[in-house]
Amino acid sequence: xxxxxxxxxxxxxxxxxxxxxxxxxxxxxxxxxxxxxxxxxxxxxxxxxxxxxxxxxxxxxxxxxxxxxxxxxxxxxxxxxxxxxxxxxxxxxxxxxxxxxxxxxxxxxxxxxxxxxxxxxxxxxxxxxxxxxxxxxxxxxxxxxxxxxxxxxxxxxxxxxxxxxxxxxxxxxxxxxxxxxxxxxxxxxxxxxxxxxxxxxxxxxxxxxxxxxxxxxxxxxxxxxxxxxxxxxxxxxxxxxxxxxxxxxxxxxxxxxxxxxxxxxxxxxxxxxxxxxxxxxxxxxxxxxxxxxxxxxxxxxxxxxxxxxxxxxxxxxxxxxxxxxxxxxxxxxxxxxxxxxxx
Numbered sequence: 456x457x458x459x460x461x462x463x464x465x466x467x468x469x470x471x472x473x474x475x476x477x478x479x480x481x482x483x484x485x486x487x488x489x490x491x492x493x494x495x496x497x498x499x500x501x502x503x504x505x506x507x508x509x510x511x512x513x514x515x516x517x518x519x520x521x522x523x524x525x526x527x528x529x530x531x532x533x534x535x536x537x538x539x540x541x542x543x544x545x546x547x548x549x550x551x552x553x554x555x556x557x558x559x560x561x562x563x564x565x566x567x568x569x570x571x572x573x574x575x576x577x578x579x580x581x582x583x584x585x586x587x588x589x590x591x592x593x594x595x596x597x598x599x600x601x602x603x604x605x606x607x608x609x610x611x612x613x614x615x616x617x618x619x620x621x622x623x624x625x626x627x628x629x630x631x632x633x634x635x636x637x638x639x640x641x642x643x644x645x646x647x648x649x650x651x652x653x654x655x656x657x658x659x660x661x662x663x664x665x666x667x668x669x670x671x672x673x674x675x676x677x678x679x680x681x682x683x684x685x686x687x688x689x690x691x692x693x694x695x696x697x698x699x700x701x702x703x704x705x706x707x708x709x710x711x712x713x714x715x716x717x718x719x720x721x722x723x724x725x726x727x728x729x730x731x732x733x734x735x736x737x738x739x740x741x742x743x744x745x746x747x748x749x750x751x752x753x754x755x756x757x758x759x760x761x762x763x764x765x766x767x768x769x770x771x772x773x774x775x776x777x778x779x780x781x782x783x784x785x786x787x788x789x790x791x792x793x794x795x796x797x798x
Contacts, residue, residue, distance in 0.1 A: 467501060467502060467504060467505055467653075467702075468505065468653065468702075470487075470490055471490075472696070472699070472700050473485075473692070473695055473696035473699040473700055474696065476699070476750075477692065483576065483578075483579040483749055485692075485695070485745060485749050485750075486579070486749035486750065486751075487499070487699075487749070487750050487751050488582070488583050488584060488749070488751075489583070491751075493583070494583075495583055495751070496571070496595075496596075496597060496598070496601040497571075497601060497602070497605070497751070498571055498582055498583075498747075498750065498751020498752055498753065499699075499702075499703065499704050499705065499750060499751055499752040499753070500602065500605065500607070500704050500705060500753060501704075502653060502654040502702045502703070502704040503605065503607070503608075503609050503654055503704045504654065505652075505653040505654030505702060505704075506609030506610050506652070506653075506654030506655060506656075506704060507610075507654075508608060508609065510610065511608070511609050511610035511776050512776055514610055514774050514775050514776045514797075514798060515775070515776050515797045515798060516772075516798065517766075517770075517798055519766060519797070519798055520795055520796070520797050521762050521763040521766070521795065521796040521797075521798075522759070522794075522795055523566060523658075523758045523759050523760060523763065523792060523794040523795065523796060524565070524566040524758075524759060524791065524792055524793060524794060525565045525566045525664075525757060525759050527541050527543070527565065528540075529565060529668065530564065530565050530757065531676075532676060532677055532679075532680050533564065533680055534679055534680060534683065534711050534757075535680070535683075535711075536680055536681055538561040538563070538564050539559040539561060539564075540559065540564070541557055541558075541559055541560055541561075541564070542557065542558040542559045543555065543557055544556050544557070544558065562599075562782065562784075562787065562788065562789045562790050562791060563756075563788070563789040563790075565757055565791065566755075566756075566757045566758050566759060566791060566792045566794070567755065567756050567757060567789055567790065567791060567792055568599070568602070568707075568753055568754070568755050568779065568781050568789055568790050568791075568792050569743075569747060569753055569754040569755070569756065569789050570597065570598070570599040570602060570753060570781075570787065570788055570789050570790065571585075571597040571747060571751055571753065572585075572590050572596075572597045572598070572599070572787075572788045572789075573743075573747055573754075573788050573789055574738065574743045574744055574747050574748055575587065575744065575747075575748040576744045576745065576748035576749055577726050577729075577736070577744065578726055579748065579749065580748070581597065581748055582597060582747065582748055582749070582751045583597075583751065585597050590786070590788070591786060592785075592786040593785055593786045594785075594786050595785060595786070598784070598785055598786050598787055599781050599782060599784055599787030599788065599789060599790050600781075600782070600783045600784055600785045600786075600787060602753065602779075602781045602790075603780065603781045603782065603783040603784075603790075604783070606778075606780070607705075607778065607779040607780070607781065608776070608777065608778045608779070609654060609655070609656055609704065609776070609777060610652060610654070610655050610656070610774060610775075610776065610777075611655060611656040611657070611658060611774065611775055611776070611777035611796065612644075612649055612651055612655050612656070612657050612658070612773060612774050613658045613659075613660060613760065613763060613764060613767055613773045613774075613775070614640060614643045614644055614647070614649070614657065614658070614659050614660070614773070615643065615647070615660045615764050615767065615768065615773070616635055616639060616640070616643050616659055616660060616661055616662075617660055617661055617662030617665075618660070618662075618764065618768060619639075619642065619643040619646050619647070620639070622646075626662075627661060627662060627663075627686045628686065629661075629662065629663050629666035629667075629670075629671075629685065629686060630666075630671070630675065630684065630685075631684060631685075631686060632684050632685070632686065632715045632716055632717055632719070633686035633715060634686070634687070634688070634689035634690070634691075634715045634719060635659075635661065635686065635687065635688055635689060635715070636689050636691070636693065636694075637689070637691065637693035637694045637696070637697040638693075640659070640688075640694075640697060641697065647771075647773045648771075649773045649774065651701045651703075653701070653702035654702055654704050655701070655702075655703060655704065656703070656704055656705045656706075656707070656777050657698070657701075657703050657705075657706045657707075658706075658707050658708065658755075658758065658760060658763075658777075659688070659706065659707070659708040659709075659713070660708070660709050660760040660761075660764050661685075661686055661687060661708060661709055661710050662709070663685050663686060663687075663709055663710040663711075664709040664710065664757060664758075664759060664760070664761070665709075665761050667679075683711065683712075683716050683717065684716060684717065685710050685711055685712070685715070685716050686710065686715050687708065687710045687711075687712060687713055687714045687715040687716060688708075688713055688714045688715065688742065689714070689715060689719070690714055690715070690718050690719055690722035690723065690724055690740060690741065690742045691722075691723065691742075692723055694714075694742065695742070695745060695746065695750065698746075698750075698752065699750060699752075703752070705752065705753050705754075705755065706752065706754060706755070707754065707755020707756065707758045707792070707794075708755065708756065708758065709757065709758050709759065709760045709761075710756065710757070711756060711757060712741070712743070712756060713742075713743075713746075713754050713755075713756055714741060714742045714743065716741075717740075717741075718739065718740030718741045718742075719740070720740075722740035722741070722742070724740050724741060724742055724744060724745050725739060725740040726739075755792055755794070758792060758794060763775075763796050763798075766798065767798075772798070774798075775796045775797060775798035776796070776797045776798070777794060777795070777796050777797075778794065778795050778797070779792055779793060779794045779795075780793040781793065
């Protein structure tokens with residue numbers, strides 16, 4: 456049975472701001488390590504304790520529900536060179552029976568959640584100093600099943616960056632690594648007259664998935680597997696501060712990696728060694744390494760937000776109740792999102 460979130464500890468509201476995190480000397484600069492406890496498994500999902508479910512339930516007014524997951528066949532060819540499409544097999548024991556199994560089931564292939572095992576910081580390691588040697592099936596350290604056990608539900612806000620920029624005549628170039636700044640996020644929020652509350656889940660619509668599904672040519676789709684490029688959040692400490700200082704519990708978007716890809720040449724998240732020797736790692740300069748590895752913020756990617764965004768635009772209300780049901784997979788790195796918005 457789903458249980459209400461525990462009453463928030465005042466310490467969650469009194470945590471230092473991002474500027475203070477960057478000045479830390481007792482832990483990696485810019486990290487939340489230790490602030491939620493030495494053995495914490497949840498990172499910023501602890502902020503869900505500030506997201507009152509009784510209040511969030513009042514966001515359901517129209518009685519409409521929106522699945523935010525893509526069909527299993529929507530992304531093809533893959534968007535990452537290390538992932539493959541699902542191989543779906545069906546069998547029968549009798550003429551009136553069917554069963555099935557999956558091969559090549561990559562949990563972060565389509566609409567997904569990146570858990571806290573997904574990526575660490577190259578200089579400091581994984582969230583809260585977790586030992587990556589324990590990242591094996593069945594070990595509970597930073598496992599995705601901790602997210603499933605919460606459960607994950609609360610008030611959520613959609614920031615429709617694509618719609619906002621189009622009204623200003625500044626549509627995003629979806630076949631580029633164009634960066635969306637913290638100021639543009641804030642301008643979108645202001646234009647929507649949407650309030651953010653501590654513990655909120657934030658969904659960002661760049662319009663990229665709509666472009667990918669309806670406008671990108673087969674040749675462009677094929678190239679994206681090895682020549683990954685798309686707009687998204689700027690690699691910047693301003694973005695990190697905007698998310699942390701608003702006490703965002705989780706952030707998700709409709710593009711492949713939330714942030715713009717590849718990382719901008721002026722990203723502050725290159726290590727000193729990468730700046731001196733040149734970037735050779737596919738993840739060089741990306742904000743993932745700080746957002747997940749240092750702040751402990753899970754990320755959602757490739758969420759199907761178009762129908763929800765249309766409904767929000769129709770009545771100018773961009774808040775709703777959101778539920779997610781990640782796989783209860785002990786030792787899991789990530790999961791399909793299994794997300795539903797109710798409004």
